[in-house]
Amino acid sequence: MFKPDNFKSKIIVRAQLPFYKLDPDTHFLLYDKQLESLYSEEFDLQDFVESFPHRLGLKAGEPLKSFRDFPKNLETVLKPWPQPVKRSHTLVALGGGSLGDFAGFVASILKRGVGLIHIPSTWLAAMDSAHGGKNALNMAGAKNQIGTFYPAQKVFVVKELLESSPRELKEQAYGELIKMALIGESQFFREIIEERRPVEDFMWRFMKNCIEDKYHVILQDPYESKTIRQTLNFGHSLGHALESHFEWPHGDSVLQGIFFSLEWSRYRGLLSQVGYDKIMSVISEKFSRGPAYEFRWYRKPALKAIERLLLADKKINDQGQLNFVFLKGVGKPSVQPVLLTDLLSEAKRQGWIK
Numbered sequence: 067m068f069k070p071d072n073f074k075s076k077i078i079v080r081a082q083l084p085f086y087k088l089d090p091d092t093h094f095l096l097y098d099k100q101l102e103s104l105y106s107e108e109f110d111l112q113d114f115v116e117s118f119p120h121r122l123g124l125k126a127g128e129p130l131k132s133f134r135d136f137p138k139n140l141e142t143v144l145k146p147w148p149q150p151v152k153r154s155h156t157l158v159a160l161g162g163g164s165l166g167d168f169a170g171f172v173a174s175i176l177k178r179g180v181g182l183i184h185i186p187s188t189w190l191a192a193m194d195s196a197h198g199g200k201n202a203l204n205m206a207g208a209k210n211q212i213g214t215f216y217p218a219q220k221v222f223v224v225k226e227l228l229e230s231s232p233r234e235l236k237e238q239a240y241g242e243l244i245k246m247a248l249i250g251e252s253q254f255f256r257e258i259i260e261e262r263r264p265v266e267d268f269m270w271r272f273m274k275n276c277i278e279d280k281y282h283v284i285l286q287d288p289y290e291s292k293t294i295r296q297t298l299n300f301g302h303s304l305g306h307a308l309e310s311h312f313e314w315p316h317g318d319s320v321l322q323g324i325f326f327s328l329e330w331s332r333y334r335g336l337l338s339q340v341g342y343d344k345i346m347s348v349i350s351e352k353f354s355r356g357p358a359y360e361f362r363w364y365r366k367p368a369l370k371a372i373e374r375l376l377l378a379d380k381k382i383n384d385q386g387q388l389n390f391v392f393l394k395g396v397g398k399p400s401v402q403p404v405l406l407t408d409l410l411s412e413a414k415r416q417g418w419i420k
């Protein structure tokens with residue numbers, strides 16, 4: 067029986083897909099159906115998928131994380147599963163963060179917990195969501211309302227799989243990469259500054275930093291019972307609200323949330339003007355990214371709409387406060403209670419909402 071008491075998953079970094087034998091009677095593959103579009107002569111993905119006699123391809127994305135549709139989706143998953151379902155079985159999740167969140171939840175509740183292996187197919191999932199044991203479903207238009215802590219036993223980080231994904235998926239990971247570079251123990255933001263190559267060519271280099279820095283945080287506070295793990299929510303307060311409101315990709319939304327958090331940190335005097343200018347110039351030069359309120363297509367949401375999403379997403383105490391992650395400098399996140407009304411006023415001051 068699998069006991070999810072160890073938050074340090076075994077990380078297996080591979081140039082190519084893992085072709086070692088996984089017992090076909092006990093391993094079930096759940097994969098993102100979109101990956102079938104990557105099948106080709108040069109890339110053995112099809113052979114890998116078809117090496118699992120028990121498998122299912124599902125359409126990934128936020129709708130797969132719907133709590134309302136969960137019973138129907140679970141029944142669909144169970145049809146091709148080796149019967150009878152046993153606790154000794156392992157669910158192998160091949161896909162991005164949405165499929166990983168869904169699969170992690172399924173693995174955690176099926177027979178009160180079956181085995182779990184993640185093979186992330188997006189950069190964001192490989193550097194972030196596959197690690198740390200959080201999974202989640204969305205409810206009533208708000209993100210990640212239902213979920214469990216259930217770390218994978220193994221996470222395969224496969225370079226050829228990530229490199230085969232389209233450019234926009236790589237770009238969607240910039241938010242989480244920049245987040246770890248700014249808050250992480252190894253402070254690799256400084257190394258990003260030194261990088262001469264374009265970002266597409268140096269993402270793989272920092273994968274190890276992202277993963278190690280995330281485990282450094284998680285292992286100190288696996289169940290987020292202190293404020294240590296909350297530092298990983300840097301950029302996520304406004305980020306999640308924008309993601310739900312606009313249906314933007316997760317990573318893009320987090321990056322916008324990071325811009326908001328950086329400016330608020332500067333405005334409060336926690337982050338020096340010099341530090342703020344440096345960070346903003348690196349993000350714009352290396353990643354060609356800036357706050358979305360400068361874009362012409364951006365239409366501001368109403369304060370009430372964002373307030374509703376924040377109330378659903380965040381834990382607000384009786385004093386109307388929530389914990390917000392500020393940045394005091396590279397490698398120095400700081401979790402501080404703020405009033406929800408202050409957060410909304412600041413979002414208004416910065417021009418994110420009307």
Ligand SMILES: NC(=O)c1ccc[n+]([C@@H]2O[C@H](COP(=O)([O-])OP(=O)(O)OC[C@H]3O[C@@H](n4cnc5c(N)ncnc54)[C@H](O)[C@@H]3O)[C@@H](O)[C@H]2O)c1
Pocket residue numbers: 098100101104125126127128131161162163164165167187188189190191194195196197198199200201202209210227228230231232235238315316317
């Ligand atoms: N559990 C956690 O700790 C955690 C952390 C961060 C994010 N998340 C969650 O992760 C999700 C975002 O993950 P994501 O960015 O990987 O998005 P995703 O899983 O929704 O994938 C994005 C799109 O890319 C497609 N896709 C996946 N891999 C592909 C590939 N190799 N080639 C071509 N297309 C591919 C998918 O079908 C989908 O259309 C959000 O739901 C977010 O809440 C969870």
